[in-house]
Amino acid sequence: MMYFGGFLVSLAMTYYGVGLSCAMRHDLAVKFLDSIGGDLKLAKAWSDILVKNQWLEQPPQAVDRRKLVTSR
Numbered sequence: 001m002m003y004f005g006g007f008l009v010s011l012a013m014t015y016y017g018v019g020l021s022c023a024m025r026h027d028l029a030v031k032f033l034d035s036i037g038g039d040l041k042l043a044k045a046w047s048d049i050l051v052k053n054q055w056l057e058q059p060p061q062a063v064d065r066r067k068l069v070t071s072r
Contacts, residue, residue: 006046013039
């Protein structure tokens with residue numbers, strides 16, 4: 001069910017992006033961008049739950065350069 005929920009969120013962002021590119025009204029652009037931003041928050045929460053329960057591997061993170069310099 002979690003993967004299905006993630007699929008629906010990503011599908012919604014795709015539809016909003018298509019709607020944003022095809023809309024002739026400027027007032028709708030704000031609504032589409034707001035909706036995409038809300039979906040991004042859901043996607044972040046979704047991925048955090050998957051990583052926490054070890055259903056998905058955590059993506060590679062950037063190296064903390066300051067910590068690397070002070071550890072020597």
